[in-house]
Amino acid sequence: DTAVSQTPKYLVTQMGNDKSIKCEQNLGHDTMYWYKQDSKKFLKIMFSYNNKELIINETVPNRFSPKSPDKAHLNLHINSLELGDSAVYFCASSQNPAGVGDEQFFGPGTRLTVL
């Protein structure tokens, strides 16, 4: 039974399109995250939500909009896609944001390719 799932696994689209990536966790965690992994494998936080409330919003273009309909889901919508948005996007969850040593559980990633 998958703990953190993402759909789709692969997404190929044209510049200028709007797309969404969905994430669901069945661990009962309160906090969810989106990370971006670039072509050099560098991982960086984009957003985090705690119990449906935004708590981290890094310097990310406002074309990216996260939405959390409930604490088990955190979706990422991207408007007007650009070539530089091509990356692997990872969703993660943890019990709560401030817990010392709390493990974050990662989804399998969504590889976005913008042509």
Place this chain on the structure above:
Amino acid sequence: GDSVTQMEGPVTLSEEAFLTINCTYTATGYPSLFWYVQYPGEGLQLLLKATKADDKGSNKGFEATYRKETTSFHLEKGSVQVSDSAVYFCASRGSQGNLIFGKGTKLSVKP
């Protein structure tokens, strides 16, 4: 701001060789430290962690000790296997709970 620096790869070793991947951090205070592993085509998995100074995290033959004096959390394994080939990420916990990652070190183990 907080950051994590780890040795650049790729690292290529023969099976049964000794592995060290260096990792240092900068942070206000003493954050929890982690090593995550990413196997080809997969997401990240926690390998080990340490939450305070002098703690040693260990798992699957890998070890890392939280060294406050040198702000380091080096990953070691005494005898690597082909199945250990992966990308290894050192990370610290940010003040808002997010993980701050190093740039990753790709390890290839040859039979």
